[in-house]
Amino acid sequence: xxxxxxxxxxxxxxxxxxxxxxxxxxxxxxxxxxxxxxxxxxxxxxxxxxxxxxxxxxxxxxxxxxxxxxxxxxxxxxxxxxxxxxxxxxxxxxxxxxxxxxxxxxxxxxxxxxxxxxxxxxxxxxxxxxx
Numbered sequence: 693x694x695x696x697x698x699x700x701x702x703x704x705x706x707x708x709x710x711x712x713x714x715x716x717x718x719x720x721x722x723x724x725x726x727x728x729x730x731x732x733x734x735x736x737x738x739x740x741x742x743x744x745x746x747x748x749x750x751x752x753x754x755x756x757x758x759x760x761x762x763x764x765x766x767x768x769x770x771x772x773x774x775x776x777x778x779x780x781x782x783x784x785x786x787x788x789x790x791x792x793x794x795x796x797x798x799x800x801x802x803x804x805x806x807x808x809x810x811x812x813x814x815x816x817x818x819x820x821x822x823x
Contacts (some may be wrong), residue, residue, distance in 0.1 A: 695765040708758040714751035753780045769795035776798035781819040784810040
């Protein structure tokens with residue numbers, strides 16, 4: 693569930709913005725990249741059609757999501773911990789979800805949210821509202 697903006701402190705948002713990292717998860721890739729074989733499975737969202745093509749761009753979008761406090765209320769790791777889930781919307785209007793991969797380092801991997809997901813429109817609206 694998306695945490696209410698006012699429940700996320702400026703200190704938390706700034707820490708997450710500064711210390712988080714994005715790392716691709718090849719389980720969401722059907723096309724080989726960086727010498728790695730394709731690995732996407734039917735139960736994973738395919739990232740190959742997403743406009744974001746490199747980890748640097750994905751990391752920038754992740755940090756922007758922290759600034760807008762588009763995070764779940766669920767935390768992992770040491771107090772105050774990392775949000776388990778983070779949501780963002782890119783310049784083309786595509787919605788993404790990032791999951792915490794490593795709670796010790798603040799590493800996330802992300803993937804597009806399917807347009808058919810009931811949460812999609814709500815996330816787009818909140819993204820604009822929190823901008």
